[in-house]
Amino acid sequence: MNSARPESSRPEPLRPESPAQSTPPPNSADHPWPVRSVALKVAQWIDRLGSIWVEGQITQINARPGTRTAFLVLRDPAADMSLSLTCSPRLLEESPVPLTEGSRVVVFGKLSFFTGRGTVSLRVTEIRPVGVGELLARIERLRALLAAEGLFDPRLKRPLPFLPRSVGLVTGRASAAERDVLKVAQSRWPAVRFEIRNTAVQGPTAVPQILTALRELDAADDVDVIVLARGGGSVEDLLPFSDETLCRAIVACTTPVVSAIGHEPDSPLSDHVADVRAATPTDAAKRVVPDAAAERALVADLTERAAAALRRWVSREERVVAGLRSRPVLAQPWRALDERANDVDRMLAAIRRDVRRVVDADGTELAHLRARLTTLGPAATLARGYSVVQRVTAGSAPEVVREVGEMPPGTQLRVRVADGAVRAAVIGKDK
Incomplete structure (x- = not known):
C-alpha cells in the first residue's frame, strides 16, 4: 500500500450521530457502497495478510535505467497464474546470480492493493534465486x-x-x-x-x-x-x-x-x-x-523355419510309419492267424467230443428214467389186467371210484382198461 493517499481517498472519521443514525443501513440496492469504500475495505483486508514468501518463475522484467521501481511478473510453474511484483532495481543488480526471464526465485514481500487502479501487486524486499543444488x-x-x-x-x-x-x-x-x-x-x-x-x-x-x-x-x-x-x-x-x-x-x-x-x-x-x-x-x-524391413525379414525367417520344421516333422513321421510297416504284425498280418488256426481246430474238436460225451451220457440216463417211468406208470398197470373205474355224473368230470359205497345201484360208470374204456351201470353189490 502507498503510505500517502489523496485526502479524498482516506476513510472518513467516525462522527457522533443521533440514535436514529447510529447503525448504518445494510448494503443493498437501495443503499450501495461507493467505489472508494469497497476499494478501501479490499486494501484493508489484503493488508492483514502481512509479509509472505512466494516461489515462482520470472517471466517478465521491466527495469528501466534511472527509475526507482522495477516491475516483474512471477508465474506459477504448474498453472496459468501470475502475480505482479515491484521492487527496487538494486535487488536485481545486487543478486548473486543474474536474474533473467525463466529464473526460479523465492521472493519476500507484502501485498498491496492500489485503490486508484484497483490492482494488486507484491512489493518485494528480498529475492533469492533457487540454485541448481536446491532444485x-x-x-x-x-x-x-x-x-x-x-x-x-x-x-x-x-x-x-x-x-x-x-x-x-x-x-x-x-x-x-x-x-x-x-x-x-x-x-x-x-x-x-x-x-x-x-x-x-x-x-x-x-x-x-x-x-x-x-x-x-x-x-x-x-x-x-x-x-x-x-x-x-x-x-x-x-x-x-x-x-x-x-x-x-x-x-x-x-x-x-x-x-x-x-x-x-x-x-x-x-x-x-x-x-x-x-x-x-x-x-x-x-x-x-516397428521396423517394416525387420518385420518382413522376421516373417521370412519364421516362414522358412516353419517350413523346415514341417519338413522335419514329415520325415520323422515317415520313418515312424516305415518302422511300423516293417514289423511282422503289419508285414504278414495273417501269419498270427495261421499260427492260431490249428489251435482253434484242436479246441473245436475237443469241444465237439466233450459235447457228444455229455449228450450220450444224458441220453442213456434219460432212457433209464423213461423205462423206470414206464414201469411205474398207470399204463403198465392197466396192461397187466387192472382197470380204472370212474363215476360219471352229468355236468361234472368223471371221478375215480375207490370204495363200493361210492357206487349205489344205477350209478353210471366208465371203466378204463389198457386198450380203451367202456361204459357200464351198477346193477348190484357183492360182499
Missing part, C-alpha cells in the same frame, strides 16, 4: 514421495501397442526432437500417423501447455500411444518434466506414455512415472513403431 534436492524429495506412493511401480506400466493407429507427439515447435522422431518413425514404418502438439518445453509456460496437450491426446480415440520428446539441456531447462503436477497427469493418462526427455544421462521424474522410458527421442521412435 536437485527438491527433485529428490519429490522422487522419494512419488516412489512411496507407488507411482514408480512396474506393475502400473502399460505395454505399448505393436502397431499404433496414431502416435501422439508432444514436443517443441520445429525442434530437433520432433524432426528425429518423425524421420526415424517414418523410415521404420512409412504409414505411421502422428498427432503433433507443439508446446513450450522449458520455462514457466511449459507445464500448463504440456498438461493441455496430454489431456487432448489422451481423450483422442485413435491415439494409441503418447510420446513426450525434448532434446538435452541443463537442469533448469528440464525442470518442467520433473513437475509434480505433470508427473501425476502422466500416471492418470489411460493411454500409454513414452518419456523421451534429454539424453541418456538425464533422468527427469517423467521418465520414472511414464510407461516406457526412452533414452533419446530417436530411441522413442524406435520403440513406438
Whole structure:
C-alpha cells in the first residue's frame, strides 16, 4: 500500500450521530457502497495478510535505467497464474546470480492493493534465486514421495501397442526432437500417423501447455500411444518434466506414455512415472513403431523355419510309419492267424467230443428214467389186467371210484382198461 493517499481517498472519521443514525443501513440496492469504500475495505483486508514468501518463475522484467521501481511478473510453474511484483532495481543488480526471464526465485514481500487502479501487486524486499543444488534436492524429495506412493511401480506400466493407429507427439515447435522422431518413425514404418502438439518445453509456460496437450491426446480415440520428446539441456531447462503436477497427469493418462526427455544421462521424474522410458527421442521412435524391413525379414525367417520344421516333422513321421510297416504284425498280418488256426481246430474238436460225451451220457440216463417211468406208470398197470373205474355224473368230470359205497345201484360208470374204456351201470353189490 502507498503510505500517502489523496485526502479524498482516506476513510472518513467516525462522527457522533443521533440514535436514529447510529447503525448504518445494510448494503443493498437501495443503499450501495461507493467505489472508494469497497476499494478501501479490499486494501484493508489484503493488508492483514502481512509479509509472505512466494516461489515462482520470472517471466517478465521491466527495469528501466534511472527509475526507482522495477516491475516483474512471477508465474506459477504448474498453472496459468501470475502475480505482479515491484521492487527496487538494486535487488536485481545486487543478486548473486543474474536474474533473467525463466529464473526460479523465492521472493519476500507484502501485498498491496492500489485503490486508484484497483490492482494488486507484491512489493518485494528480498529475492533469492533457487540454485541448481536446491532444485536437485527438491527433485529428490519429490522422487522419494512419488516412489512411496507407488507411482514408480512396474506393475502400473502399460505395454505399448505393436502397431499404433496414431502416435501422439508432444514436443517443441520445429525442434530437433520432433524432426528425429518423425524421420526415424517414418523410415521404420512409412504409414505411421502422428498427432503433433507443439508446446513450450522449458520455462514457466511449459507445464500448463504440456498438461493441455496430454489431456487432448489422451481423450483422442485413435491415439494409441503418447510420446513426450525434448532434446538435452541443463537442469533448469528440464525442470518442467520433473513437475509434480505433470508427473501425476502422466500416471492418470489411460493411454500409454513414452518419456523421451534429454539424453541418456538425464533422468527427469517423467521418465520414472511414464510407461516406457526412452533414452533419446530417436530411441522413442524406435520403440513406438516397428521396423517394416525387420518385420518382413522376421516373417521370412519364421516362414522358412516353419517350413523346415514341417519338413522335419514329415520325415520323422515317415520313418515312424516305415518302422511300423516293417514289423511282422503289419508285414504278414495273417501269419498270427495261421499260427492260431490249428489251435482253434484242436479246441473245436475237443469241444465237439466233450459235447457228444455229455449228450450220450444224458441220453442213456434219460432212457433209464423213461423205462423206470414206464414201469411205474398207470399204463403198465392197466396192461397187466387192472382197470380204472370212474363215476360219471352229468355236468361234472368223471371221478375215480375207490370204495363200493361210492357206487349205489344205477350209478353210471366208465371203466378204463389198457386198450380203451367202456361204459357200464351198477346193477348190484357183492360182499
